[in-house]
Amino acid sequence: METQQFKYHALHATPWHQHSSGQLCWLSQGIMVIETARAQWTVTPGSVGWFPPDLYHRAWVPGTATGHSLYLDPIVAGYFPDFAAVYAADHFIIALLMRCQKSHLQNQQDYQDMLLKLLGYEIMHRSELPLELTLPTDRRARNIASELLKNPGSTLNQGQLAQQYGLSVRNLSRLFNQQTGLSFSQWRQQAKVVASLQWVLAGLPVSEVAFLSGYSNVSAFIEVFRQRFGKTPGQFRPA
Template sequence: MLIARSQRLTHQSRHQTVWHQHQTGQLFCMQRGMMMVQTEHVQWALTPASVGWFPAHLRHRAWTVGEVSGISLHIENAALPAEAGVWPADPFLLLLMERVACSEGRRQHHLLTVVLDEIRAATAAPLQLQLPEDRRARQVAEFLLLEPHSPLSQRELAFRFGMSARTLSRLFSQQTGLRFSQWRQQARILASLALLLKGESVSNTATQCGYENVSAFIAAFKQRFGITPGEFRIHNGV
């Protein structure tokens, strides 16, 4: 394993990168703020205390939500998964990432080996959202990612983007593995993370993400992440 470059991530809110790819794999460790990474097939949310891996030559773009700080390691010959992924990072893994970024040579190699062992043993965080490949269905998906609060029904969305509700349902099921209603709820939940990290209250977040009542939002959030939105805020120092 060889770390070609390590760098501190310090971006202002709404920093964006255009579509690009790297010759090396990239390992992110988020410490503050939230970064969205979109590949051609999946959108990922990197939240505080999470580690994200994106293999070499994977075409992607990224943007920040709020001010971001963290660590980025460009790695060659890493024994990491061939596919991208995001994992939760406990204090031990966060400290390891800090030590890797500050080390060189043989010590850095040994520390990175431990980091990779920790990632292999971890369960992937539910911070990804599969995107449909069909052009019309992708337009619906991108609209809902930008407008999670939209009141438009499935039938109305299908009509707006030139297909029947049945076709929209079939495309989402086939290409994302989720029913349209499930996908839409997951998009709303991922959108809620950015608002909670910016300091929005749980009730305001529920409204801005299209939930008719805060109880439904809390239940959906807990089902996805195993904690309530309020606990998520506390855990991230909001």
């Protein structure tokens, strides 16, 4: 096991890479976006991200982010799910993570192994948080998806985006339906609320977050946010 404490400045990014170890990641400030060929996950304070060994991915942070990572060798990673996901991290989970770090630093191998087994059991029996967004795999559709995630307040409509990236509206709709399971408009709405997390957690007024996310109606934004995350933007912020 390896441990890492990090503090990244806004727009810090890693290139596409993979490692033989599994990774647990949790934050005390900011958010981190982990992207693979098929999806992206947003890790926030109060959650822990699990990414299994050999997963080809990249990561970036929209603003300053501080947190920790544990890198687990493949045998120990077997205690955890074989798929990437983000889970709620209550005080017990955080305490286990910190104990794992401490046991590693003190070279308490047997104790560390028991802690990791317990941590894996806890995570395996928790529901995933709705912090995953499926991405299209077609290059042109993926470019559109990336553009909308970077600029959720974009005023370009579906036809304009399709034309800009060399697609017909019909083909764009087909690709999103086939590759994400959502219509283009449904996916765009979900992308807006996922992208809004960076401003929600930065403490911006909800009216400003709604505007930056491409919503002219604050109430509509709050309702879509609540439907996605089970909380209003104000409730989502750490106490």
